[in-house]
Amino acid sequence: MLIPFLDLQTQYRAIQAELETAIRDVLAGGQFILGPTVEALEREVAASLGVPFGIGVASGTDALYLALRALDIGSGDEVITTPFTFIATASAIVLAGATPVFADIQPDSFNLDPAQVSKQVTPRTKAILVVHLYGRPAEMDPLLELARRHRLKVIEDCAQAFGAEYRGRKVGSLGDAGCFSFYPTKNLAAYGDGGMVVTKDPAVAERVRLLRHHGSVDRRGYQEMGVNSRLDELQAAIVRVKLRYLEGWNERRRKLAAFYNELLKGANLVTPSPSDGIQPVFHQYTIRIPHRDAVKVQLEAFGIETRVYYPIPLHLQPVFQSLGYQKEDLPEAEQAAQEVLSLPLYPELSEEQVKEAAGAVTALVG
Numbered sequence: 621m622l623i624p625f626l627d628l629q630t631q632y633r634a635i636q637a638e639l640e641t642a643i644r645d646v647l648a649g650g651q652f653i654l655g656p657t658v659e660a661l662e663r664e665v666a667a668s669l670g671v672p673f674g675i676g677v678a679s680g681t682d683a684l685y686l687a688l689r690a691l692d693i694g695s696g697d698e699v700i701t702t703p704f705t706f707i708a709t710a711s712a713i714v715l716a717g718a719t720p721v722f723a724d725i726q727p728d729s730f731n732l733d734p735a736q737v738s739k740q741v742t743p744r745t746k747a748i749l750v751v752h753l754y755g756r757p758a759e760m761d762p763l764l765e766l767a768r769r770h771r772l773k774v775i776e777d778c779a780q781a782f783g784a785e786y787r788g789r790k791v792g793s794l795g796d797a798g799c800f801s802f803y804p805t806k807n808l809a810a811y812g813d814g815g816m817v818v819t820k821d822p823a824v825a826e827r828v829r830l831l832r833h834h835g836s837v838d839r840r841g842y843q844e845m846g847v848n849s850r851l852d853e854l855q856a857a858i859v860r861v862k863l864r865y866l867e868g869w870n871e872r873r874r875k876l877a878a879f880y881n882e883l884l885k886g887a888n889l890v891t892p893s894p895s896d897g898i899q900p901v902f903h904q905y906t907i908r909i910p911h912r913d914a915v916k917v918q919l920e921a922f923g924i925e926t927r928v929y930y931p932i933p934l935h936l937q938p939v940f941q942s943l944g945y946q947k948e949d950l951p952e953a954e955q956a957a958q959e960v961l962s963l964p965l966y967p968e969l970s971e972e973q974v975k976e977a978a979g980a981v982t983a984l985v986g
């Protein structure tokens with residue numbers, strides 16, 4: 621049986637009628653950029669996360685870039701972040717004019733290690749950009765405490781974690797700004813690019829609104845250098861439909877992840893560990909496994925698609941060479957990059973498919 625890594629068509633078929641009605645309504649309404657549908661989604665996302673403001677933007681990358689700019693982070697500033705993430709987390713820092721400073725991760729959560737972050741704080745540090753990787757909330761309490769002590773801003777990269785909870789609060793609502801991506805493969809997704817910044821701070825919300833629309837105050841006056849980064853009405857309409865299903869989908873992801881954990885118990889590998897006070901949403905179900913590359917090839921031969929997020933940590937990427945990092949600078953991230961393997965996990969996956977994938981993995985690793 622072929623087990624694809626992701627299956628967006630099955631989800632589409634399940635909600636096709638609602639999606640097509642929502643799309644037709646936008647087409648009939650004739651308003652395509654920054655209209656009532658974007659506004660409605662901004663309200664609904666903010667309400668679902670327990671924050672007062674949501675601002676739709678063109679992508680998750682732009683959400684990060686605009687949040688940094690709205691928090692006055694730029695030239696001469698350092699932002700501490702994780703090397704074990706998608707490139708956009710760090711490129712947004714560079715695009716804003718600041719310098720990324722990488723701190724190592726915790727081996728079990730794959731997220732920033734607060735003790736390592738603490739070691740990287742300098743007088744130039746302005747913010748911590750924390751990622752909730754694979755949909756698992758990072759250790760926010762010690763990071764927020766560190767930020768409070770050093771007067772740093774906290775930006776959450778929630779691109780993989782819509783709906784995840786840390787001690788009863790949704791990620792994105794914990795720091796100064798939360799940044800979301802609606803890229804088609806995300807837990808809550810559009811059929812194109814899209815993103816959102818959420819915040820408790822009215823000044824930050826206002827500034828992101830301004831910056832996403834050329835820095836325009838009233839279509840005549842331009843207050844500061846902005847960009848064109850708007851969520852469009854069609855994508856917003858699609859995301860609004862899917863938002864209604866998200867809780868159920870995330871619950872199904874958690875259930876399938878628990879099933880994988882049970883089936884893989886005792887095998888020569890490490891499964892995602894539960895932790896008190898967090899509720900992940902399993903954007904990815906990622907195991908650590910010896911001889912990862914060989915296992916991946918063999919699974920592929922059985923028809924089981926897997927992915928490696930991420931094979932090279934950011935501090936060793938050619939694009940960041942000028943930052944001066946060397947191999948072995950961040951050993952946990954480097955080791956994780958050698959060992960991680962994400963197995964198929966999405967709400968439409970059947971128990972049978974999970975059994976088959978887990979059985980194949982177990983047979984290969986012993």
Ligand SMILES: Cc1ncc(COP(=O)(O)O)c(C=O)c1O
Nearest residue numbers: 679680681706708709779801803
């Ligand atoms: C952790 C992380 N940050 C940022 C992004 C960027 O989002 P986008 O592709 O919408 O620009 C992504 C996903 O693509 C991501 O996984």
